[in-house]
Amino acid sequence: MDILNTAERARAGRYRFDEDRARYLAGRATLKRALAERTGLRALDLCIEEADWTKPRLALLPGDPPIFFNVSHSGDYALVAVTDAAEVGIDIEQIRSDCPIDDLARRYYSAHEYKMLRKLPATRRLHDFYRLWTAKEAVLKCAGLGLSVPPALLEVRLSASAAPAIHCLDPQRRFLEQILVRELMVAEGYVSAVAVERHTEIRINII
Numbered sequence: 001m002d003i004l005n006t007a008e009r010a011r012a013g014r015y016r017f018d019e020d021r022a023r024y025l026a027g028r029a030t031l032k033r034a035l036a037e038r039t040g041l042r043a044l045d046l047c048i049e050e051a052d053w054t055k056p057r058l059a060l061l062p063g064d065p066p067i068f069f070n071v072s073h074s075g076d077y078a079l080v081a082v083t084d085a086a087e088v089g090i091d092i093e094q095i096r097s098d099c100p101i102d103d104l105a106r107r108y109y110s111a112h113e114y115k116m117l118r119k120l121p122a123t124r125r126l127h128d129f130y131r132l133w134t135a136k137e138a139v140l141k142c143a144g145l146g147l148s149v150p151p152a153l154l155e156v157r158l159s160a161s162a163a164p165a166i167h168c169l170d171p172q173r174r175f176l177e178q179i180l181v182r183e184l185m186v187a188e189g190y191v192s193a194v195a196v197e198r199h200t201e202i203r204i205n206i207i
């Protein structure tokens, strides 16, 4: 708590559920420590600018080198990605076996993704449902768009041996295909993915 500013403490106080507050606090504190380490500034002095529905950014002075980050939380985990190379997006989801995946896939996935999932046995279907979701969300968060873009428009092809391939069904948003996505193995019972702009090499340190 000692590295959170007044606005962040106020936001923590607005969560209705303790577990949501704890997830936010853990993610924000980890993020500020990582940003402090990268910038050489004191964590308490860092100001993360956030406006409704926009990607949070670190307030920098003119001439400061850029720094990019993204945060995701689910269940017992908060994931933080920080890089000075390019825009980044990250997503983690706790696998919930009570999730109505068929309904959700019908509404939020492309026809091809839905058909592909329907062919899988139940356990694999649940897992791949989350793999598709985290890949979509990581890409959309990398672009700063979040769920303002219908996830069905971002078609993901999964592979056992290669990174997920992204195909955008909306010709106006083909730029999303320039984003590279990788799956992450973080913990049993969770699925996650990280995305960066394509010209960047992905090197992952999990700390």
Ligand SMILES: CC(C)(COP(=O)(O)OP(=O)(O)OC[C@H]1O[C@@H](n2cnc3c(N)ncnc32)[C@H](O)[C@@H]1OP(=O)(O)O)[C@@H](O)C(=O)NCCC(=O)NCCS
Binding pocket: 024, 027, 028, 053, 054, 055, 056, 070, 071, 072, 073, 074, 090, 091, 092, 137, 140, 141, 142, 143, 144, 145, 146, 147, 148
């Ligand atoms: C960003 C978004 C995808 C978060 O999804 P989620 O699964 O609930 O939550 P996650 O834990 O994965 O991510 C939350 C983090 O995403 C980040 N985030 C918020 N808006 C973002 C955006 N537009 N792009 C990228 N990252 C964003 C924040 O850092 C947030 O963490 P914090 O609140 O602790 O700072 C979702 O809230 C979203 O799409 N928002 C923007 C667009 C939108 O919803 N528009 C609808 C209104 S028209």
